[in-house]
Amino acid sequence: MKKFLSIYALISLGMAMQAQELIIEDFVPSETCQPGQEYPQVNSQGYVRFRVYAPEANSVISSAGLGGAMHGTPLTKNTDGYFIGTTASPEDPGFHYYTINIDGAVIMDPGTNPYYGCGRWASGVEVPASDKDFYTERLDIAHGNMSLIHFPSNYQGQQLRPAYVYTPADYGKNPSKRYPVLYLQHGWGENETSWPVQGKVAQIMDNLIADGDAEPMLVVMTYGLTNNVKFGDRQGIADAMKALETVLVDELIPYIDANFLTVADKEHRAMAGLSMGGMGTHAVTLARPEVFNYYGIMSGGIYTPEEIGSPDLVKHVFISCGSKENPDKVTEAVDALKAAGYSAQSYVSPGTGHEFLTWRRSLHEMAPQLFK
Amino acid sequence: MKKFLSIYALISLGMAMQAQELIIEDFVPSETCQPGQEYPQVNSQGYVRFRVYAPEANSVISSAGLGGAMHGTPLTKNTDGYFIGTTASPEDPGFHYYTINIDGAVIMDPGTNPYYGCGRWASGVEVPASDKDFYTERLDIAHGNMSLIHFPSNYQGQQLRPAYVYTPADYGKNPSKRYPVLYLQHGWGENETSWPVQGKVAQIMDNLIADGDAEPMLVVMTYGLTNNVKFGDRQGIADAMKALETVLVDELIPYIDANFLTVADKEHRAMAGLSMGGMGTHAVTLARPEVFNYYGIMSGGIYTPEEIGSPDLVKHVFISCGSKENPDKVTEAVDALKAAGYSAQSYVSPGTGHEFLTWRRSLHEMAPQLFK
Numbered sequence: 001m002k003k004f005l006s007i008y009a010l011i012s013l014g015m016a017m018q019a020q021e022l023i024i025e026d027f028v029p030s031e032t033c034q035p036g037q038e039y040p041q042v043n044s045q046g047y048v049r050f051r052v053y054a055p056e057a058n059s060v061i062s063s064a065g066l067g068g069a070m071h072g073t074p075l076t077k078n079t080d081g082y083f084i085g086t087t088a089s090p091e092d093p094g095f096h097y098y099t100i101n102i103d104g105a106v107i108m109d110p111g112t113n114p115y116y117g118c119g120r121w122a123s124g125v126e127v128p129a130s131d132k133d134f135y136t137e138r139l140d141i142a143h144g145n146m147s148l149i150h151f152p153s154n155y156q157g158q159q160l161r162p163a164y165v166y167t168p169a170d171y172g173k174n175p176s177k178r179y180p181v182l183y184l185q186h187g188w189g190e191n192e193t194s195w196p197v198q199g200k201v202a203q204i205m206d207n208l209i210a211d212g213d214a215e216p217m218l219v220v221m222t223y224g225l226t227n228n229v230k231f232g233d234r235q236g237i238a239d240a241m242k243a244l245e246t247v248l249v250d251e252l253i254p255y256i257d258a259n260f261l262t263v264a265d266k267e268h269r270a271m272a273g274l275s276m277g278g279m280g281t282h283a284v285t286l287a288r289p290e291v292f293n294y295y296g297i298m299s300g301g302i303y304t305p306e307e308i309g310s311p312d313l314v315k316h317v318f319i320s321c322g323s324k325e326n327p328d329k330v331t332e333a334v335d336a337l338k339a340a341g342y343s344a345q346s347y348v349s350p351g352t353g354h355e356f357l358t359w360r361r362s363l364h365e366m367a368p369q370l371f372k
Numbered sequence: 373m374k375k376f377l378s379i380y381a382l383i384s385l386g387m388a389m390q391a392q393e394l395i396i397e398d399f400v401p402s403e404t405c406q407p408g409q410e411y412p413q414v415n416s417q418g419y420v421r422f423r424v425y426a427p428e429a430n431s432v433i434s435s436a437g438l439g440g441a442m443h444g445t446p447l448t449k450n451t452d453g454y455f456i457g458t459t460a461s462p463e464d465p466g467f468h469y470y471t472i473n474i475d476g477a478v479i480m481d482p483g484t485n486p487y488y489g490c491g492r493w494a495s496g497v498e499v500p501a502s503d504k505d506f507y508t509e510r511l512d513i514a515h516g517n518m519s520l521i522h523f524p525s526n527y528q529g530q531q532l533r534p535a536y537v538y539t540p541a542d543y544g545k546n547p548s549k550r551y552p553v554l555y556l557q558h559g560w561g562e563n564e565t566s567w568p569v570q571g572k573v574a575q576i577m578d579n580l581i582a583d584g585d586a587e588p589m590l591v592v593m594t595y596g597l598t599n600n601v602k603f604g605d606r607q608g609i610a611d612a613m614k615a616l617e618t619v620l621v622d623e624l625i626p627y628i629d630a631n632f633l634t635v636a637d638k639e640h641r642a643m644a645g646l647s648m649g650g651m652g653t654h655a656v657t658l659a660r661p662e663v664f665n666y667y668g669i670m671s672g673g674i675y676t677p678e679e680i681g682s683p684d685l686v687k688h689v690f691i692s693c694g695s696k697e698n699p700d701k702v703t704e705a706v707d708a709l710k711a712a713g714y715s716a717q718s719y720v721s722p723g724t725g726h727e728f729l730t731w732r733r734s735l736h737e738m739a740p741q742l743f744k
Contacts, residue, residue: 034492035563035599054477056430081476104453105426107472107479114486114493120406121486137522139530145537147519150509158511165517172633175547191407227407261544 023047023086030112032095032124037111040125046090048073048125052109054102055081061101062109092324093129094357095198097122115198119189119227124198134207135200135360141210142169146202151222151255155247163222163252164196165260168209170216178261180268180371181218183248183292184363185277187300188226195221198356204364214367218260222252226276237276241283249288270370272296272318274359282307289313294370298362299325299354302333305340316369317344320362324353345369395419395458402484404467404496409483412497418462420445420497424481426474427453433473434481464696465501466729467570469494487570491561491599496570506579507572507732513582514541518574523594523627527619535594535624536568537632540581542588550633552640552743553590555620555664556735557649559672560598567593570728576736586739590632594624598648609648613655621660642742644668644690646731654679661685666742670734671697671726674705677712688741689716692734696725717741 027041027049039051050062052075060075060083075083097117100109108114109123116122137143144167150160171179184201186194195201201219208214225243229236248271257264271292273281278300285295286307295303296318303317317337321330327348334346347365349358399413399421411423422434424447432447432455447455469489472481480486481495488494509515516539522532543551556573558566567573573591580586597615601608620643629636643664645653650672657667658679667675668690675689689709693702699720706718719737721730 036491052477054475056475057477058428058430058475060477102474102477102479103426103428103430105424105429105432105474105479105482107474107477107482108486108493110477110479110492114480119408120482121480137532139524139532143522143532145519145521147517149517150515152511160509160511160515172544172547175544 030125031128032112032115032126034111034113039111040109040123042091042125042127046093046127047087048091048096048127049084049086050075050100050109051082051084051111052100052102053082057083057102059101059103062098063101063106064096064098091125091127092352092355092357093127093132094352094355094360095124095126096355097124099123116191116193117189117198129357131361134364135203136207137203138207138210141206143206144168144171144202144209146196149255149259151252153247153251155243155251161222161247161252162192163220164192165256166196166202166205166219166221167260168205168216168218171218172261175261178263179216179218180270181220181256181260181262182270182272182294182367182370183220183222183253185224185244185271185273185280186221187273187275187277188229188231190224191227192221192223195219199363200360201363204360205367208364208367215371217367217371218256218262220252220256222248224273224277224280226280229276237279238283241280244280245284245287248284249291253291266291266293267315268293268371270294270296272298272363272366273300274298274362275300275354285314294318296320296362296366298359298366302329303337304333305337305342308337308342311341311343315343317342318347318362318366318369319344320347320349320358320365322349322352322354322358324351325358402497403500404484404487404498406483406485411483412481412495414463414497414499418465418499419459420463420468420499421456421458422447422472422481423454423456423483424472424474425454429455429474431473431475434470435473435478436468436470463497463499464724464727464729465499465504466724466727466732467496467498468727469496471495488563488565489561489570501729503733506736507575508579509575510579510582513578515578516540516543516574516581518568521627521631523624525619525623527615527623533594533619533623534564535592536564537628538568538574538577538591538593539632540577540588540590543590544633547633550635551588551590552642553592553628553632553634554642554644554666554739554742555592555594555625557596557616557643557645557652558593559645559647559649560601560603562596563599564593564595567591571735572732573735576732577739580736580739587743589739589743590628590634592624592628594620596645596649596652598652601648609651610655613652616652617656617659620656621663625663638663638665639687640665640743642666642668644670644735644738645672646670646734647672647726657686666690668692668734668738670731670738674701675709676705677709677714680709680714683713683715687715689714690719690734690738690741691716692719692721692730692737694721694724694726694730696723697730 062073075085112123114121115124278297293315299321337344352358434445447457484495486493487496650669665687671693709716724730
């Protein structure tokens, strides 16, 4: 047994050394670093290197929130009090949530800005994608604003609920110009900040609109009421979807139409969402066919022709996911919709899974199809 | 020596027990807690209780960022893996930054939302103040919006800089109505998010405007460019103030006047700031007397009649601080301004120091004096 372990250890060591040789030492700070912080870093291959100062700690581990190569990267203590370590393999391009575990305490990496995901404020790392220009802020164009609003709600007691509203660069310049609205929902464990921050909605929409590739529109993002729901709790999910229907359709939409320059009709309204926000979109659009003219689901299921009922009820359906998810299901669903006479589009994000690059790309593909 | 230590230990224990007896066990989660988190907690006396799960850690300490009773509260490990501890004395009412130290790693308390201060994302705890109504969100009034904008800047290379713009509830409803603007600066170690989040600008302004106590106005908050400056580096501070003058007056103000419904003249412009933002206000207003008609300094120095030059150059001067800072200096400065023919007002926040309750109260006192 001892001999077996030794051989196994040598093989492991050999594999680790082989992997180590391949890592190119061109690491730079992730764009998610706080001002003045140098870690986490990423290299041109997608490896992520973590460094955390914890001079008296016994163990520091970096853990991804939702899958990925970063799952459980143990960091090694240096003599200077820093723990340091590199992922065992390259990460997919795009944004990844993670946390740091110091002696059993699950915390944010003090190196990064905060990102709401996994049901908490977490750390994030950004591996630049080859197509990153579409979500990168440009200096040569006009920029819209991202507004935090508070709308009155009576669901679960009278209160004010937050939402973010993206308004395009020309919004309000001509007070008689009115805009269509996309209602865009986050996934489980996220909140109203997730699309604006890690989803880069303003950057994507600013670029599309400046290039004439999408109609100027508002994008409204509120909390989907799903973070207390457990996976597999069908009744809990159904209740949350019903709550979202009430808050979104009966409370938020009237507030937006009363307080922003919108065209307040079905023809100028879309709803889309990622993951559990796609499930919410599915539930709300089908329950209220008179409200939205465009439906979008990203990594969150499909529509069937039978569910919608008639191509007359929806102008366009968009369904997407990452290539590492279930792309066949997405393309087959869209083929079935088309065969039944619907206008529909599928999109599969190459080389990505259930993460935000899939959804940034999905928004970039979907938005040009809306309100045309 | 051993006997002396034992006696000392007994006296310490006695003092600790006496203090412990006085603590009322009515702790409730701080309003700064993340969704689903129960700690930190505060009681009716202002004691703060921390709890952090760190089963394998040796030492966990809570440390205030800038003074206060929380400075160095050691937490005690329970058998369930939680470290728990209560401040040795009550905290002042209002908002306090703090961090957690786990085995030498300085991190955010995983229990709270993130607040930018002390040059990093930090944790915060809120001790409710007896006068908290003025900064508490109300259900019975209309609410303004807080917009994140990106304005083009050429200082230190062409780039987009962030700013937050508070617009009052009636903004844009009548496109011919135009508004005055207050430019409001944060302190050292903070950024453009600090006034909107821990300063509760929207809540304070919404309440004042709804009650008819302040004119509807925009409040614009950008980064003051001071976080790389070391205390005592006079040249570094002077350079940062000059940079702020350029970015604020030559870049931000023209962008705001071009993109928002403002009255673009001196009569409808104010500048104020807290701490180092007060120093920035002092420097920028005196360097550009043609730009602002109202000056405000909160816990950041004073104006003398000689510096301003003439009562004709400024409509009103506001100077404030906490009662635990240097109130005599503030009231004497305002007395001197008044004696020299200036319209001026001093305000001393009762029972507070160099912290955000002083500055929330200062905004609440100053805003009604502007643009009347």
